[in-house]
Each structure stands twice: as structure tokens, then as C-alpha cells.
Amino acid sequence: MGSPVQQLALVDCNNFYVSCERVFRPDLARVPMVVLSNNDGCVVSRSNEARALGIKMGQPWFECKELAEQHSILAFSSNYALYADLSNRVMSILSNFAPRHEVYSIDECFVDLTGIPKLREVSYAMRARVGQWTGIPVCVGIGPTKTLAKLANHVAKKHPRSRGVFNYNALTPAQKANLLQHIPAEEVWGVGRKLTKKLARHGIETVHDLQQAHVPTLRAEFGVVMEKIQRELQEIPCIELREIQPDRQQIIVSRSFGNMVTELPVLQDALSAFVANACAKLRAQSSHAAVIQVFLQTNRFRKDLPQYMPSLAVPLPYPTNDSLGVNRWAAALCERMFRPDYQYKKAGIVLCEISPVTQRQGDLLEPQIPCNERLMKALDALNQRYGRGTVKVSTQGAYRDWQMRQERKSPNYTTAWDDVPLV
DNA sequence: TCTCCGATTAGAC
DNA sequence: CTAACGGTCTAATCGGAGA
DSSP, rough: OOOOOOOOEEEETTTHHHHHEEEEEEEGGOEEEEEOOGGGBBBBEEEEEHHHHHTTTTTTTHHHHHHHHHTTOOEEEEEHHHHHHHHHHHHHHHHHHHHHHEEETEEEEEEEEOOOOHHHHHHHHHHHHOOOOOOOOEEEEEEHHHHHHHEEEEEEHHOOOGEEEEEGGGOOOOHHHHHHHHHHHHGTTOOOHHHHHHHHHTTTTTTHHHSSSOHHHHHHHHHHHHHHHHHHHTTTTOOOOOOOOOSSOEEEEEEEEEEEEEHHHHHHHHHHHHHHEEEHHHHTTTEEEEEEEEEEOTTTOOSSSSOOOHHHHHHHHEOOHHHHHHHHHHHHHHHOOOOOTEEEEEEEEEEEEEEEEGGGOTTTTTOOOOOOOHHHHHHOOOOOOTTSSOOOOOOOOOOHHHHOOOBOOOOOOOGGGSSOOOO
């Protein structure tokens, strides 16, 4: 006896970061615009108008400058506080439509509508309510598996006639086959650039080709990942809905610098900020880490400059989430690797071997672990209450030297009173 | 020859 | 200031070390 077909909806925000910027600037509704990555480096979100003008996703901004000037394309630095806040509102609204849902990313949510009557009406209602309450436009794709829900969402986005909602489950077998024959395999979730090429070499060009491909060959040539993808395309669920997302196994904090850095204290200052950030994430999930890794990088795009990309990891004496304690190790590792005569462009820290604090193992040799638990608690409370960066580990004024470029940032409309314009 | 583990690859967003 | 190219995360796979 087979289980009933899932009615799984994928709700995906349209051009999410651009849409967030437009919520507070309705005058930009039809203006070609983009949002840039950290350090104002690459395009990470484009309006439809910018896309139509040929701006590519992930393109370095300096490469777009000429085109941007010709067509008056507006660029914004990314404002993650704003995007996170709007994302939370969108997810909160969606969660009221069905008990089972998974927040998949900052702009996507799977909603299980199985057994919910009036699927069509509910789908359009989700779209309408999110639009009315947040100003963010979304599209809804429905399918029997996550992979097909994603594909349905792609169809909803691409065809204006769908009015933002597409239900794969409502198609006849002939309609399904016809649809999949007209979608390139690269649109499938999990099929990226490399796999697209490799699939093409095997004569697999469309989603339909992939769905119908010879199973043992596909398995042998592409491994279990592609096998799962194929089964999902055959309407056999292989990727489960994850309602509660597991704790992170690894926490990385790294940044490219606004300017090249040549001095050890400046690197250490940057790393102390990264450590503070990483440990706050660790504490937020009530975990501690047993290993810290630090890495430094010169600018890999500057072929004219000497390159140096060292990385060093050490086990911490005991698992911890104490910013001050971890910071001492970061500074030491940095000093070990630091060499003058290089221009550093990026640095970062990795916390690994993460486990819940409840699993701390009693150590007979070290019964009294020195750590600043109460200090960290107070620090987290202040930063949560008054905004990230309210309290931080002391810097010696090196801060300005490494801070990323953010020359086009919009105000923090939703999270900082000081930034709200008084009309 | 088998197993383990770190490094590498691929992908998502 | 006149060059400039993100950040985080997971899972699978690979390849060498050691049992």
C-alpha cells in the first residue's frame, strides 16, 4: 500500500534582497537595481530589469560598472539585518498555513499542504498575504517531492500566466512528460555547472532525459546523489522535510578586507571580531567547540603579487564557547603563520568538532574550567537587546584598516530607530 | 585488504 | 582612493596511512 501523494509547496521570494530594499523604497519598483555581496564585491541579487540588461548573477561589480552607468542601474551594499528581519516575518506568516514546514533558506520555505483542502485557494492566499503584510512578492510551486516542488516553483517564476503559482500534481501524465521535455536538466535542484556538462556528455539534456535515464548507468557514473535526484523526479520522495534544523557542525566566520592588510596586530584585531561572532553563534545553539582553525589569504586575483594562504588548526585544551579564551588561540595561531612582506586580503576562523554543552565530559585532571560564562551571557544579552556590535572585545583602533567596504548601504529601516527617516 | 580520516569536490543560496 | 572578484554550510567521494 503506497502512501498518498504529497502536496509539498515551495514558497520562494522573488529577487529577495532587491525586494527587501524595495519594501522601503517603493519609488524603485521598476528601476533596474542590484544588491552586492560583502565588500561590495559581486552581484548577489538582481531586479528583473537588471537581469534583462544582462547583469549576471555572481558577477563582480567592477565588471558591471560600465553597463550600470549606461543604464543607470542602482547598486546597494547588502544589509543583512534588514533581510533577516523581513525573512523572519515572511516565515512566520507562512508557518500559519500548515503545521509542517521547513525554513530552507533566508528566502525559501517548504510548506506541507498534504490533506489541506482548496489547494489552489490556499496557495494564492499565501502569496497574497505575504505580499500584503510584508511587501515581498513570492512564488509557489507544488509537487509530490521537494525536487519537483522546486521545479514547479521555477515554472511559476518563469511563466507570468501562472500568476505566481504552479501545481505539478495537477498535471496529467502527458502534460508532465511534455513539461519536463522542455526544461533543461540544469534547472534541477542539485544539478550545478559541472554536473550539467557531465550529463550532457551522456546525452542527458532535459529533465525528462534525467528522469528516464538508465538507472544502473546513472548510479555508476554519478553516484548516490544523482540517483536520489532521479527518484525524486520520478515522484518517489527521498529528501525528507526537516522541520527542526540540526545544530551546525562547523562555524566559519571570514571576511575579505576593505583594504590589503600587512600588519600582524590588524589581522589579530580582525580575527578577534570573527571569534566573537563565531562564539556567539556557538552559544546561541548551546554548543562548544573542541578545535579552532585560523586561515590567512593574500589576494588570489592579483597574479602580480606573491601568494600565501596558510591555515593552522589546534585542539582547544577543552571544549569551550568563551570568546576571550578562543581569541587567545586565534591570536597565537595568527602569529605563528604571519609573515611580513605579504599583503593579506582575507582571514577567517573555523570552529569544528562542535557538540552540545550538555555533553561536556568530566575531566578529572581539570575539574575547574576557567571560563567567562556569566560575562558571555551578559554580552550576548546586550548585543541582542541593542544590536550586534554594541559590546565587543577591545580593539586598538585597527578596526578601520580591515573593515569591509560598504559604500552603498541602505538604512536599517526595521532594526535601528536611528536609521528610520523622519518624513 | 579493510577502515578510518582529512582533503577535495560539488552544490545551494 | 584610481583598483576593484562573497560567505557559510552540508554531503559525498577520493586517496593515502595505518591496522
